[in-house]
Amino acid sequence: MQVDFLIVGQGLAGSLLAKELLRRGRTVHVVDDCWKSSSSQVAAGLMTPLTGRRFTLTKDYPELFASAKKRLTELGVFRPIEVYRMFVDEEQRAKGLKRTECKSCQPFIARVTSARGELDAGVADEFGGALMNGAWVDLPKLMSDVRAELVAAGSLTEASFDPADAVVTADGVTWRTIRAGAIIYCDGYKSALRGPFKYLPWQPAKGEALTLRSDVTDKPFILNREGWALPLGQGVWRTGTNWQWDQLDEAPTEPQKEKLIRRFRSYFGQEVQVDVTAHVAGVRPCTSDNHPFMGTHPTQPRTHLFGGLGPRGTVWAPLMADEMADYLCAGKALRKECDLARFPAA
Numbered sequence: 388m389q390v391d392f393l394i395v396g397q398g399l400a401g402s403l404l405a406k407e408l409l410r411r412g413r414t415v416h417v418v419d420d421c422w423k424s425s426s427s428q429v430a431a432g433l434m435t436p437l438t439g440r441r442f443t444l445t446k447d448y449p450e451l452f453a454s455a456k457k458r459l460t461e462l463g464v465f466r467p468i469e470v471y472r473m474f475v476d477e478e479q480r481a482k483g484l485k486r487t488e489c490k491s492c493q494p495f496i497a498r499v500t501s502a503r504g505e506l507d508a509g510v511a512d513e514f515g516g517a518l519m520n521g522a523w524v525d526l527p528k529l530m531s532d533v534r535a536e537l538v539a540a541g542s543l544t545e546a547s548f549d550p551a552d553a554v555v556t557a558d559g560v561t562w563r564t565i566r567a568g569a570i571i572y573c574d575g576y577k578s579a580l581r582g583p584f585k586y587l588p589w590q591p592a593k594g595e596a597l598t599l600r601s602d603v604t605d606k607p608f609i610l611n612r613e614g615w616a617l618p619l620g621q622g623v624w625r626t627g628t629n630w631q632w633d634q635l636d637e638a639p640t641e642p643q644k645e646k647l648i649r650r651f652r653s654y655f656g657q658e659v660q661v662d663v664t665a666h667v668a669g670v671r672p673c674t675s676d677n678h679p680f681m682g683t684h685p686t687q688p689r690t691h692l693f694g695g696l697g698p699r700g701t702v703w704a705p706l707m708a709d710e711m712a713d714y715l716c717a718g719k720a721l722r723k724e725c726d727l728a729r730f731p732a733a
C-alpha cells in the first residue's frame with residue numbers, strides 16, 4: 388500500500404493531524420497500539436484559561452482557545468463549561484481581583500467571589516474564587532470517531548510500532564507492507580524513550596485520575612483547586628490529578644487514589660460519599676520549555692514529529708495540527724517557539 392504519510396499513534400495529536408492531512412487531500416495510514424500508552428485516554432481534556440499559583444493567562448491562550456473551540460465544535464467534541472477556581476489564600480484572591488482589570492483576561496473571567504458559599508452554598512471556598520469561561524473536550528469520542536473513520540477506509544493498523552522496523556531512505560519510509568512518502572511520530576511520551584526524537588529535551592510527567600460516583604449535588608461548573616473535579620451528571624465525576632517525574636508508567640497507585648479522594652472531598656462543605664468506578668494513570672508528553680515539538684528530524688528529511696503537547700494538549704493541538712499540516716503539505720514555516728529546530732541535535 389502506498390500513502391503520503393505514515394502516522395505513528397492515534398491519540399489527540401495523531402487524530403487531529405490525520406484529519407488535517409485528509410482535509411488537504413493527502414493519504415494517510417495510522418499505526419496505533421490501541422491506546423495502551425495514551426495520555427489522551429486518561430486526560431479529562433480541560434481547558435482552563437487562568438492557571439498556576441499565580442493565576443495567570445498565557446499570552447497565546449486567546450488565539451489557541453479560539454481556534455480549538457472552532458475546530459473541536461466542528462468535530463462535535465467541544466463542551467463549554469465554567470471553571471470555578473477556588474483561591475487558597477488572601478494573596479491569591481487579591482491576584483484574582485487584579486486579573487479582572489487585565490483586558491486579555493476579561494473575556495475569560497465571568498465573576499470573582501469574595502466569601503465562602505457566595506457562588507454555591509455547597510462549596511468549601513474559604514477565600515472565594517474566580518468563575519472562568521472554560522471547556523472540556525470529549526477526547527474518548529474524538530478518538531473513537533477518528534478511529535472509526537480510519538478503520539472504514541482501511542487506513543489503520545493496530546500494532547505496536549518499533550522504530551527499528553521502519554526502513555527510512557531519502558525517498559520515503561517502508562514499514563511492513565506500507566510505503567509512505569514520510570513518517571510522522573505522534574506517539575506521545577514514547578518518543579522521549581526511544582526512536583529518532585529521543586534527543587529532544589522531553590520532561591514527561593505521570594498523572595492519575597479517578598472516575599467516581601458521589602452523593603454530592605451535581606454542579607454546573609468544574610471545581611478547581613490544586614486539582615479539579617469535572618461533573619459529568621447524575622452523580623458521576625472525574626477528578627485528578629498529580630505530577631510525578633519518576634516511575635513513568637501507566638500503573639495507578641493506591642496512595643494517589645487516597646489523595647485524590649481526600650482532595651475531592653475537600654471541595655465540599657459536607658461529608659460526601661465516594662464510590663470509585665475507575666482509576667487510571669498516564670504520562671503527559673511535556674517539554675522543557677512548555678511548547679510543542681513539531682517539525683523534521685535534523686538528519687532524516689522524511690521523518691517528522693508532532694508531539695510534546697504537555698499538560699494543555701487540548702488547547703494546543705487543534706491549531707498546531709493545522710499548522711503542521713500546512714508545513715507538511717505546503718512548506719509553510721512553523722512558528723519558531725514550536726519548531727523542534729530550536730533544539731540542536733546531540
Ligand SMILES: Cc1cc2nc3c(=O)[nH]c(=O)nc-3n(C[C@H](O)[C@H](O)[C@H](O)COP(=O)(O)OP(=O)(O)OC[C@H]3O[C@@H](n4cnc5c(N)ncnc54)[C@H](O)[C@@H]3O)c2cc1C
Nearest residue numbers: 396398399400420422426427430433548575594699700701
Ligand atoms: C492525568 C492526565 C491529565 C491530563 N489532563 C489534561 C487536561 O485536563 N487538559 C489537557 O488539555 N490535557 C491534559 N492532559 C494532557 C493530554 O493528555 C496530552 O497533552 C495529550 O493527550 C497528548 O496527546 P498525544 O496524542 O501527543 O499523546 P498520547 O495521548 O499519549 O497518544 C499517543 C498515541 O500513540 C500510541 N502509541 C504510543 N507508542 C506506540 C507504539 N510504539 N506503537 C503504536 N502506537 C503507539 C498510544 O497508544 C496513543 O494512542 C492530561 C494528561 C494526563 C496524563
